[in-house]
Amino acid sequence: MQLTVRDLCKTYPNGVRALKRVSLQISTGMFGLLGPNGAGKSTLMRTLATLQDPDSGSVEFDAFDVLAHKERLREVLGYLPQEFGLYPNLSAETILDHFAVLKGVTDRRERAAQVRALLEQTNLAPAARQAVGGYSGGMKQRLGIAIALLGRPRLVIVDEPTAGLDPTERHRFLDLLAEIGQDIVVILSTHIVEDVHELCENFAIISHGEVLYSGSPTAAVAGLRGQIWRRMVTRAELPELQRALHVIATRFVAGRPLVHVHHPESPGPGFEPVEPDLEDVYFFHITGRTRRTP
């Protein structure tokens, strides 16, 4: 089972080029899509979820052309949009049951069992009969996840699913995804690096509609080993440093800026080597792009 994305391009009527020749190979397991806000993640997700057509390029899933056979993909698709609303005066149970029918689970007993299990898994069972209009943001998000997992999806696309969740819920959700993600394709877009770090066997970094990196997190980290340096600096030094070196991140530690710099060898005195983590990888690619195209 493999999802192949080739040369997707998309330009919006207002001139924004949301996707620029995006190509990805995604196989079973969790795939993380990491990128800043406005990177084109949601566009890519919506395109993969058959909600909108690209200007050019192709998407292939399991050896069929998705763009030409959208209905076929929809039969195996679970999708959770970034923002969504639900019928406020209906209960979670009713809504799940309805979506299960829409997804083709017409066997009453099967449907009831799955709805019950999903309510349990998303920890909504106690509130299953309450109108969703009264749900908190996190509960609504979990209900959305339950809807995405209804039926028997083989491709699950979740767009920033952990945004509104508290830490406990976030873990529960990621565990749930990991559980079902063992033998299907799960694409998870996020701007939280940790999500990817914890779960994904593969990931891609996307910014301004371009794929900057695609591969496994470990390989990505290994690729930067020995090239990341850090140093405490004064605020006055910062602009000069940013001009001279490839500063990938600046954060404050005890009120003083600590910079991470990418450099093949030691950039100078005072810098000490750091063991890179995924965040460094992410910032390296994001800042690297802006450096290339000032």
Next chain:
Amino acid sequence: MTQLLSFARHELAYHLQRPVTYLYMFALLLLSFLYTATGFANMVFGGAVNLDAPWLLNRSVAHVTLIGSVLVSAIAGTAVLRDFEFKTHELLFTTRLRKSSFVFGRFLGAYAVTLLVFACSVIGLWLGAHMPWLDPDKLGPYVPGAYLVPLVFYVVPNTFVLSALFFAVGVLTRSYMAVYVQGVVFFLGYSIAGESLSKLDNERFAGLLDPFGLVPTDLAERYWTIVEKNTLVTALEGLLLYNRLLWIGLALLVLFAAHALFRMDAARGIRGRKPRRWLELEGAARPPAPLPVVTPRRGLAVDLTRLLAQVHFYYLGLVRDRTFLAFVAVGLLFTVHGSSYSDVLWGTPTWPVTYAMTDVIRNHARLFFIILVPLYAGELMWRERALRGDQLLDVTPTSPVAVMIARLVCLALVYATLIAAMIAGGVLVQTIKGYHHYELDVYLGVLYGFYWPELVLLSMIGVFFQIVADHKYLGVLLAFVYWVLVQAFGTWGLDHNLLRFAFSPQVEYSAMNGYGPHVAAAMWFNLYHFATAVLLLVLARPWLMHGTPTGLRDRLRLARARMTRRWTAALALALAAWLGVGGYVYWNTNVRNIYRSSEDEDALSADYERKYGQYQDLPQPHVEAVDVRVDIFPERGHAITVGRFDLVNRHTAPIESIHMLLPHEIEIRTIEFDRPATLVEADERIRYRIYRLAEPLAPGGEMTLRFDLADVREGFGNLGRNAGLVANGSFLSQFSMMPSLGYQRSLELVDDDRRKEQGLPERPRLPSIDDPARATASPASLPPTGSSTPGPCVPPATRSLSPRASCSASGPRAIGAASPTPRWARSAPPCRSSRPATRSCATPTTAWRSRSTIKKATSSTSPPWSSRPSARSTIASRTSAPTRTATSGSSSSRATRNSPWPPRAPSRTPRTSASSPASAPTTPRTSTIRTSSPPTRSLTSGGPTRSPAATPRA
């Protein structure tokens, strides 16, 4: 103060940058423009009033503020709500903002926008009146302030009252739903109250109570002449002034009350109702368990299950909504209100029989549904998108077409439910009034069989507009405007039901003849309209919203991708069905039957006048005796008339030729005289014939005319089948079955505008009764009386003109049998607008016997080619029948044909109550009617006619 102004400015700026504001402006502009540019205003206010008459402008503008009340609620009602929607209220209320600045600032801004929007109506009226295609005579002299007065007297106060009211509701409920519904409820409430208001004895009180100022204006100007209407400007004095002051005061009161009750807190609702407690559940640490495996299926059965589930889901979503309950309440109110007047006919109490109740429901609920149907179509088509749940739905394997069908079915069910509620209301009224013969089958048959399909068709067109517009309110507006335009088609000569969506001959139930002869025609027309709607929906299918395409390019690409072979096949099928059914209907209406538009009919009248008007004073013999044998085949609507006229020359000069006009739809089998005569002219178009007698008929001489005429039309016409020919109680008139002699001045066009259109000179007014020329004129020159208003459209004021009144007006002029009695009873007999005081038996016998009554009761005429019954003519077989008997009919047919929301095609089966002498529907039924002398002249006041003996022979 600066805060207040800043809020007002902000509000104004917000609206001015929204396209929908310009849409509102455009809508009102267009509406007003069409009002004058098409001459529709003349239809409403009478042809003699100029299109720029101050009198007309005032009323038009005041009506626009009434119709536009829905827009006011959209603008002013939401002014405060937006802050809650965009969640800026928490930011705002935590600043140093003063409550008064916030509330009044927002109100001022919203009111300014409302004013701007409604000012467009005046511009529209002006533009429309000055269109080059209009007759310049329709414009009067320049009257200073003519266009300003309506703005100041009506637009400014009316929109202020409406804005204040709607704004207050918005402020206090903080609910979009309430705002959404209130405009509709207000509009409907006013139309209900308006009717009750007009029944108030105290006119001044009624004048004060009307928030739109229409009643006090009418009171002040009711005796104005045409010239005054054209030149005088309404003065702001007396009742109108008090009315305006009263309402502005009330509006201010409402505003201040809203201000006082408004609390700057985050809660919704009037008082600090507790904010809804968010549910939150403890996050118990539970290890993820494998989900049970399910097997999604596909196939036809699954698609069907899905469809049903969708229907069920949408239906529940709609009917559980409080809005729906409000609509049910309004529906019930309409029924109860309407029926509380329906059992009084010209002051005579009758029983609330079931078919009268169904009439009430149909006529009173029409306006309600016309507003509701486009709104609900928009609501349902945008259900997911409004909730932002569309992406969740669109990624399921449910086809968008199935979703659309589910929505349509749901709409159909919702209307069925509303109708059920109205039936319950009808039964309730009947019970309360002590009438227990409920006839549920009549309720169900009339309302579900013939009314509900119309609502379904309207829903389909509403959904079509939603797809095409791809904007909820634009779609609603388009559907609404389209629907209003279709109503007006008739006045522009486009009155073929094939061109008017959802129009069909109106089936009406009667105690005597059940559903009457129009059933088949109505069903064919409905089928045709259904095919039209399906075709339109198939055409719109590629543009059906699905997913998140952005921009036109995406939509086009999507549309192109959806034009698959399957779609083409569906389109071909739909087109074939449409053409097939349409062709069949056309064959019936235009080939098997005669169809003429009102223009064509006018042209015929004009040609008749131009060609044969010269014979106006030509002496013609009088009909002394009539012997007729009519074979009626009610199942097929056929009638074969074989008979004889005994003619006498009562003039002093010999008669050389006989002129006759023959009914258009009959087949002429024989026309022969007892003496040699040659047919010198046979005008097949007008069906005017001139026979020259070989030997002139000397004064006092007698002769006979024999004829065999057959009305054997098959199928149905545009207005259905001849409703006069039915199994139980046929209604025939001389003029639909026999020749009439001489030129008939009464068939000329009367309305000045229509005469002008046809290039005819102005018609001379009625000569003085002492005019010697008049005395010598042929009896044929009986002028119709009381026709100052153009036939089809009767303004509310004259709508209720009692048949008795018109009867006495023209009564004394009743003349003998050969006189040109108007031929209102062709295929489409009597009118809807006025009713006989008591419905009574209209068997051929009684119909004939009461002929002279009919003649007198009828005030305007239609020529034999007219399919239009005259608006105020009446079935007047006024033999006395008991009132308040269980079956005495009391159908309500208040609306006339071209009132803004008229009931449809007017052909109506005579509903009669007294049992028919010949009740067994045998075929053929033959009755022979003999009269030996012309009807008496004694009838002046519409009493029962005791005229010559009639001998029914079965």
